[in-house]
Amino acid sequence: MNKSKVPKLRRLILDGNAIPYLYPKCFSCMPSLQNISLDANRLTVLRNNTFSELPQLKNVFFQFNYQLKTIEPIAFNSTSLISIHFGYNNFRFDKTKNNNSRFNAEQIFKHTPSLQILDLTNNYLPSDKTTLGLMFAHSDEMKELVLQTVVYCDADREWVHSEFIKRMEQEHIKLCVHHREFDPGVPITENIDKYMNKSWKVVIIMSNDFARSDWCQWECDYVQERRRRQGKDACVLMMLKAIDAYHMTSGIRSLLHTTPYLRYKKGIGEALFWQAVVNTLRRPLSVPPMAI
Template structure:
């Protein structure tokens, strides 16, 4: 029949019309002179003729074919031009091997249940494309250039053929949008064998895949290229972020707990506090140098303490500091005899670079210690310097502080203080920090004292004395 150039169809009982690879150009139902097919077999009608071009022509000629359900227009040169008005009784259409592109979906009927668009030049598929086919159950998209299966594709799809496309992975989310799916043919795609394909390889029910495992191979990375996907192995731990977090969190907590325990056991808190004291001393050194350029002192520090703590001061504090070359003012030794004690306190505080308080329960019970703290605090405010240094010889309960020492509580919250440790190893760190806090920032400070000592001891000739001035 390929010699026919034009045909006329009158096929009221035809259910399947196959125009596969025909040469039909136009189909006219009104003419009956060339060929009339009546009461043919109900399962197939094969017709050939001139080349078939415009898709719009076919729906117009099938409206009177009340029993026609399936139409095959494969291997033609169909052109998409104007909108098509398909009869409701046609539910299956094949347009495979026609160059149609992505816009073909807008030319199809909402009543279609089976659509074959294999090798039609489709490059992308969206949920909007299929939302206009509420009864679609079978979709064939083989041999196109589709890269991604979108999520929420179609809840009615039972069969989806998407093999020989450009899909790199099939995600759990995309198949979650296909709750009725029973057949998925997705072989011969350039799959990336990585964590993106972990779920597809290890978890997906393979009874959905009629072409598994023969048509599924790894394309990338190069290390596993051409490897069958069924043989690709990767751990769940390396691919599941929530599982990594579930394992990493308790491990991290255990490590932190172990480090904190070791830190506490090795007195890390105490050493950290001492380090912070040392850093603050270094940072303040430069600032204090500018304030003290025009000031001279006789002593590095005036020691304020209760006479009941004199044993510790005389046996521990004084030898350690004076042995390091620091000059100390101690009321039992350096107060001027016959002078009013308050004047002695004021003069010693003003003549000292720092005022060092040895705090203990005895200290807060001493009236004179309160005077010394009061004058030293006001001197620090007037001079705008950090001249107060506190040594906590023993713990002092807050409720044991008399009302007159309420300022001491606030000072301890604002000022850095050193705690006297019982451990001999820690005592070495204690003395280093204390000496750093008492060191004079400017080389001209204590110049008068050095000159006086040198002259009294006759350590230098008289002709060198002017050099010290």
């Protein structure tokens, strides 16, 4: 679908239209959409990534859909979504024999890190503490969730702090930087494991100095394992300075050959680079990273 069809549409109301099905990413032609209302339709399944290509989406209204039987694991996958109004659907969240085929308790709200309001009025919530706990396991961390962990070498510290971190935090992108977030007195390997597991994505800023660092290589191997488990869109590669053949390692070469990466350009093309960085960090996990 042509993404330029309705580029300025911010609010879409489709209430009471007897809609039976929504295709994944079916709203991708409306990139400025902030509010969607799908109340009182005939949907039986809410598919994975229905809202994933809407970077400005804030509110979803999905009420009075009595025929809804299945919510796929990452149906609500969205980094920008603030509120989900899911009341009066009579949806069976409670534990029954076919629970696993209807929804995944651990995944259903895991991929909405900005979520602040969740309305589940008049549904069948689970009575067992295990299922209920899995559904809301991430709610306590939503406002504290670190969206991106930054991996870089000390030789590139000045650029990372004066340019990258400054620009990203002006865009309200929350970053984990080791000297600022890591817990004092805790071994560095434990800190890395803790904060990478909390992160939405991992940013790797590469250069010759990065390739020479043993610690950076260890972190690179860690990210490779994460990438194998979560897919290539779980990491964002940035080439600050080209790595020559002498310093290139097999681990970095493997990452570069299998994952799109952003190459820093000062002067002409720099504005395009920064816009691509922001867009990539805000993309949901189902959307592959950009390359320039």
